[in-house]
Amino acid sequence: YPHALFALHNPTPPPPLTPLFPDLSTCPFLPFPSLSLSLLKPTHSLACTGMATKVASTKAPSPDIGRVTVTVLKGRELIAADTFGKSDPYCTLVCRPSSWELVKTQVVRSTVSPEWNESFSFESPDPEHDYIEINVFDYDKLGKHDHLGVVAVPVSAVMRRTDGAFERWFSLLPSLVPGKPVLKSHGDLRIRLEYSGPKSHGNL
Incomplete structure (x- = not known):
């Protein structure tokens, strides 16, 4: 975290960061390519403002902060x-x-068509730019888990x-790197999303 080290020795704020991807509206990995997004916008804050919790949590959500609940229902034809x-x-x-902050589902043993039906709730202070990233792994008792x-x-x-x-169903990709070719099917995830909190103009 070079900016954190910079702040320890110099009270002057560091220079602005350059976005890695200033315009992701045409990136093939996004399931909604028509949306104009800057997912990796520059920031000097190292604070993790979003908190992920199981839906069963009794913590009352703030009315001023958006909250998205993600339910990972099942997968099909995984690798x-x-x-x-x-x-x-x-x-x-x-x-x-x-x-x-990373959260994870339970491991489903010996299948390429798992069913999880697990829900997680995330605070989303910036819903115009936030996105939910879901990675699927194969659990291995010994060694590295396969992506x-x-x-x-x-x-x-x-x-x-x-x-x-x-x-809806979402097709899994091997990577979120723009332009990386998809050489084979990685299967699909069935996901449900629910949002509550402040909304922007132009709702569908």
């Missing part, structure tokens, strides 16, 4: 990373760039809906 054509899949979720795929869903896609919710 078989283990012997005998199976995997032990689980998902990790994070709301970027407002938070870097099976990833999907990114902009919070604004659900925030702008009049009903504040939608559910």
